[in-house]
Amino acid sequence: MKIGVLALQGAVAEHIRSIEAAGGEGVAVKRVEELDALDGLIIPGGESTTIGKLMRKYGFIEAVRDFSKQGKPIFGTCAGLIVLAERIEGQEDAHLQLMDMTVARNAFGRQRESFETDLPVKGIDEPVRAVFIRAPLIKEVAPSVDVLSTYNGEIVTARQGHLLASSYHPELTDDYRLHAYFLDMAKEAAAAKA
Numbered sequence: 001m002k003i004g005v006l007a008l009q010g011a012v013a014e015h016i017r018s019i020e021a022a023g024g025e026g027v028a029v030k031r032v033e034e035l036d037a038l039d040g041l042i043i044p045g046g047e048s049t050t051i052g053k054l055m056r057k058y059g060f061i062e063a064v065r066d067f068s069k070q071g072k073p074i075f076g077t078c079a080g081l082i083v084l085a086e087r088i089e090g091q092e093d094a095h096l097q098l099m100d101m102t103v104a105r106n107a108f109g110r111q112r113e114s115f116e117t118d119l120p121v122k123g124i125d126e127p128v129r130a131v132f133i134r135a136p137l138i139k140e141v142a143p144s145v146d147v148l149s150t151y152n153g154e155i156v157t158a159r160q161g162h163l164l165a166s167s168y169h170p171e172l173t174d175d176y177r178l179h180a181y182f183l184d185m186a187k188e189a190a191a192a193k194a
Contacts, residue, residue, distance in 0.1 A: 001025065001190070003182070004029035005029060011169065012028050015044055015171040024186070040185065043084065044078070046078075072186075086101060087102040090104075100142035105136050114134070117151065129173040130166075135168055138156065142160075144160055
């Protein structure tokens with residue numbers, strides 16, 4: 001499975017390392033035409049407003065929406081989760097507007113800017129090591145969205161069909177099981193099209 005990591009900002013090399021540890025092929029994506037060859041796409045962390053602006057500038061908003069329409073999986077981590085969301089709290093405009101959820105930016109506030117925890121995730125046997133850095137939260141989800149994990153009662157991992165989102169950075173640890181979960185999503189999507 002060939003998984004692209006949108007290389008406009010964020011921990012691109014770390015995501016590629018995690019994809020490869022999970023048995024996939026990871027590639028950095030800098031141009032929209034590179035999307036065609038992919039089985040899945042990761043939108044990494046960074047700063048969501050900047051990522052959104054760069055995606056607009058380079059034509060990625062429409063291109064990634066088309067990618068999603070083909071049923072190819074997309075995984076948004078931290079700021080990437082915000083980019084995927086249909087609604088952003090306190091903002092008129094969202095970015096891709098693909099995943100039916102409302103998200104809040106920097107939701108843990110200044111006091112809890114960054115921390116690590118072991119997080120039980122539905123569909124993964126043992127808790128996943130999660131690194132939260134100025135993390136967003138999923139405040140509300142539609143009935144079609146499956147909540148995969150919560151932290152202190154707040155939603156931090158969710159899936160809607162071929163879309164996966166996490167508030168945290170799974171790529172900043174040696175625990176690549178969430179990437180393996182995403183690879184399985186890509187395999188399922190590819191098998192469904194075959």
